[in-house]
Amino acid sequence: MNKLNEIFYQFLPEFKVNKIAKYGSGHINDTYMVTIDDSETTFIMQRVNHQIFPNVPELMNNIFGVTNHLKTKFEEMEGKDPNVNSLTFINTLDGEKYHQDEEGNYWRVMETITPARSYDKVETEQQAFQAGVGIGEFQALLSDFDGSSLYEIIPNFHNMETRLATFREIVKKDVVGRVRLAQEQIQFVENRAEEMQTLVRLGKEGKLPIRVTHNDTKINNVLLDENDEVLCVIDLDTVMPGFVLYDFGDAIRTSTNTGDEDDANLDNVEMDIKLFTAYTKGFLSKTASSLTPIEIEYLPLSARIMTFIIGLRFITDYLDGDNYFKTHHEHHNLQRAKAQFKLVSSMERQFEEMQRVVQEEVTVNC
Structure with missing residues (x-):
């Protein structure tokens, strides 16, 4: 029996494994598709990257707390299936939420959701709308969950004060001599630092409530069915405590960009107001x-x-010096x-329209 099979059997020894194969294109965790002997039943097994x-x-306490809450809500909703509309993680034989192997690696197993598909880039207004529905429903169903009870997985992840302080310290030190190459971007930051x-x-x-936040709301983290x-x-x-904003x-950043996140041709990069409208709806x-x-007021900002x-x-x-993000060439991060x-500049130009869309949709839905 190979090691991966042994790990899987710490969770579900009653199943006979047919095959375990690498799955997906994620960069952080190691993900495997486990196929059971009947060839129809599958599970996802992951090694969680404990360096990140x-x-x-x-x-895992955060995840189980949130998914259990969601399942309870979905059980009460007509037309919903808790095992399809929420992730289902499997406990180990010992009742633990994860298995730690002899090398100190952490493993977990979850049920697969089929049939389902995801997109790396929003292609239609329908996809943008449904992504908005997905994240909106996630937020709404967790609105009575005490977000402050969750563990802060990455402290200060979106703390602008901390990010700006780090930025200014690095500009001051200029350890790799690149400050001269980024004067325009440095000025862009400082011109907006206060408002940001x-x-x-x-x-x-105390004007923004602490809620459960997902913190990675790109389109491919919302599974859609064959009808999108x-x-x-x-x-x-x-998932951790934070602001719904x-x-x-x-x-919006990841769903409405007409270009790529690292597009070399800046003419390609704009915020598509139609996709913004669809997602916001x-x-x-x-x-x-x-x-x-106040949360509604600051959605556009x-x-x-x-x-x-x-x-x-x-x-x-x-x-x-490019120490955090993986780069493919010398000036990739620039x-x-x-x-x-x-x-950002595209959003600034369309900001009044963004505000109008939000107010219009609030009026429709309240």
Whole structure:
């Protein structure tokens, strides 16, 4: 019996494994598809990267807490299936949420959701709308879950004050001599730094409630069915306490860009207002009644802030010698920052229209 089979049998010894094969294109965890002897039953098995997520026990506590809450809600909803509309993780024979092997690696097993598909890039307004429905429903169903009870998996992940302080320190040190190559981007950051700290300030003032946040709301983390209707929100490793505006803003950043995240041709990069409208319609169809007036007011700005912060992280890493993000050429992080800042500029030009869309959809759904 090989090692992977042995690990799987720590969870489900009653099944006979036919095959275990690498699955998906994720860069953080090692993911495998486990096929059972009847060839129809499958499971997903993952080695959780404890270099990226050092506290796997708390990470799994977060996931089980959130998925159990979602399942309870889905059981009460007509037309919903808790095992299709929420991820189902399997306990080990000892009742644990994960298995730790002799080398110290952490493993987990979950049921597969079929038939389902995901997209790496939004192609239609229907897909944008359904992605908004998916994340909106996720937020709405967890609105009565105490977000502050979750463990903060990555401290200060979206803390603009911390990110700006790090950026300024790295600019000051200029350890790899790249500051001269990024003057335009450095000025872009400083020109907007004050406004981009708005969410941090509102949080400190107690004006934004702490909620359960997903923190990776790109389109491929919303599974759709064959009709491109939402099935399930996946990839819950970064579920932790935060502001709902983080999830909405990052979803708009990743779902409405007409170009690529690292597009070398900045003419390709714009925010598609039609995709913004579709996503916002879907999101607010589920959340308009559970969000506070201040959360609703700052939805448009959150898109600019979340796009700005990833651009800030790219330019910070570039000036520090490319230590965090994987790069494919010497100035890749600079190219990424330029593309994200172009997207910010596009949002700025369309900001009044974004605000109008939000207010219109709130009126429709309240």
